[in-house]
Amino acid sequence: MKKKYWWIIFIYIVMQFSGYIGVPLLHELGVPKNQLFGMWGTFSFIAALVIILYMLIPEMRERHRNSKRVSKGSAILWSIIGIFMAYAAQIIASMIEMNLFGIQPGSENTKQLVEIVKNVKYFMIVTAIVGPILEEIIFRKIIFGSLHKRFNFFISALISSLIFAAVHADFTHLLIYTAMGFTFAFLYVKTQRLIVPIAAHVAMNTLVLIVQVLFADKIKEMEQQLETAQLIIGGLL
Template structure:
C-alpha cells in the first residue's frame, strides 16, 4: 500500500468517526419541522381573528381555516408537546446514565435546558387553548405544571409568574395581579397574548383598550392570511403541477418504455478518465477533511487569535460568519477537486458542462415541480420514523427567527447561490459521473444522492435529501448541463428560505 493510500485510509477513518459523532449528536436534537408546524398553527390562530362583512371573503376564510381551528390547534400543540417530552426524557436518560457523547456533554445539557423550556412554554400556551375551548379546569392544570416546573428550575420563574397571572384571569373568582399586563406582554405572543389581554381588559372593563386590541387583531389577521396564502398556496400549486409532471412521465414510460424520459436505457454514462482512488481522494480530502478537520481547526485558531466568539454575534454577524464558513468550505473543496483532476485536463466535452443555450431552464424548473410531491411524501413517512428527533440544518432555525433584513439577505446568498453552485459541482458535476465508471447511471444517481444527504449531517434529513438528490441527479443526467441542477437546487433552497421568513415574520 502506498503512502498516499495510507493517508487516505487514516483520513477516511477519522472522517467517518467525526461524521458519526455529528449524526449521533443530531439524534438527540429536535427537528425544525415541529416548530414549523407550530408557527403555521399560530398563523391559523391569528387568522381566526379576521372579520369581514363580505360573505364570500368570510366563507373563503372559513374554508382555509377549517370548521374548528382552535380545536385543531389544540391537537397540534398536544402532539408537539408529546414529541418534545419524549425527546426530553431520552435526553435526561442519556445524561443520567453517562452514556452520552462525552466529547460534547455541554451540548447535551444545553439541549436538555432548551427542551425543558420548550415544554414549559407549550404548557403555558396549551392552557390558553384549553380555556378557549371551555376546558377551564384542564387549563388550570396546565398552568400548575408550569409553576411546579419553575420550583425545580429557577430559570423558568418568569413563565411561572405568567402562569399565575393566567390562573387568576380564568379562575372562577378572577384575581388580577398588579403586574398582569406587563407579564402577558413579555412572555406571550401573537394570538395567545391577545387572548390573555382580551380576558384582562374585559375583566377590568377597559372598553377603549379592548377596542384598540380588536383593531390590531384585525390587521394582524389580514397579514396572517396573506402569509398563509404564500406558505400554503404556492407549494400546493407547485405540488399539483409536479404531480401532473410525474403522471405524464410515468404514463409515457408505460407506453414508450425504452424511449421514455424515465427509461434507464436512455441515460448515458460519462467517459471517466480517472479511477476510484481519485473519487475517494476528492470526497475525503475535498469535502470531509476540509469540512470536518481543516476548517474547524482554522476557525478555532482564528477565534483564539482574534478573540472573537461567533456564539456572541448578533444576527448580521452570525449570517456573515455562516457565509464566510461556507465560502471557505467551497474554496477548499473546489481547490482539492481541481488539484485531483488537473492531470487529466482537458476533460471530455460533457464534464462540468455549463451552457446558457439549451433546455436546461425547463429541466431545472420541471425538476423542482416534480421534486415537491416526492419529497413531501417521503417527509411525511420520515416524520413517523423519527418522531420529531434527528436534528435539522442549523441555518434553518436562525433564518426562521431572523428579523434583520441584511442577515436574511446573507442567508439567501448562502442557501440559494453559494450552496447550489458548490454542491452541484461536487456531487452532480464530479461524483455522479465518476461513479458511472463502476455503476449504471441510476445506481450512480442513488449512491451520489445518499452521500449528498449524509453530508448534511442530520439523521432526520437523510431520506428527504436523498430523494431531492435523486431528482437533481436525474435532471443533470438528462440535461447534461449543470445549470439545470443548480437552478433546481436554488429554487428548492429559495422556497424553503422564503417559507421560513414568512412564517417567522408572521409571529408576534
C-alpha cells in the same frame, strides 16, 4: 476518479471541518458568539467554491464538446420542471416517513441553518446559493458522475444520494435527502448540464429561507390569529 476530483473532495471536507479552527479564532478576535458560525461559514464556503471552480476551469471550457447536452432553452425548461420534481420528491418522501415510520416533519439541519441566518443575514448567500452549487459539484458531478461511468443510474444515484444525506447529519430524514439526491441526479443525467440541478437546488433552498426567515414573523402572527379565531368560534358554539 480523476486525481483532481479527489483534491476537490478533500477541499470540501476541509471546509466542513474548518470551523473547529476558524470559529475559536473569530471568538478570540471578539466576534459576537451568535455570529461566529455564520461569519466563518460564509468565509469558508465562498473560499472553497472559488478554489474548486478555479480547478474546474479547464473542464468548464471543454463542456461545449458534450454533444449530449440539451439546448439552453431546454435547460431552462428542465430547471423549472426540476423545481416541481424536487418538491414532489420531498413531499412523497415526507409522507412515507410520517405514515410508515411515524417521523414528524421538520429537519434539524434546516432549523440550525435558519437560526444562523437570523443572526447573520449574509449567511443566506451560503445556504441559498453557495452551498447548493458546492453540493451539486461534489455529489452530482464528481461522486455520481464517477460512479455512473461504472454502474447503472440506480446504483450510482443511490450511493451518491446516501452520501449526500449523510453529510447533512440529519439521519432521521435520510429518506427525504435520498429522494432529493435521486431527483438532482436524474436532472443531471437527463440534461447533461450541471446548472439544471443547481438551479432546482438553489430555488428550493431559497424558498425555504424566504418562508422560514423573511416571513417567519408574519406566518407566526397568522397562526396566532387563526388560533384566536378558532377559540372564539368554539366559544360561540
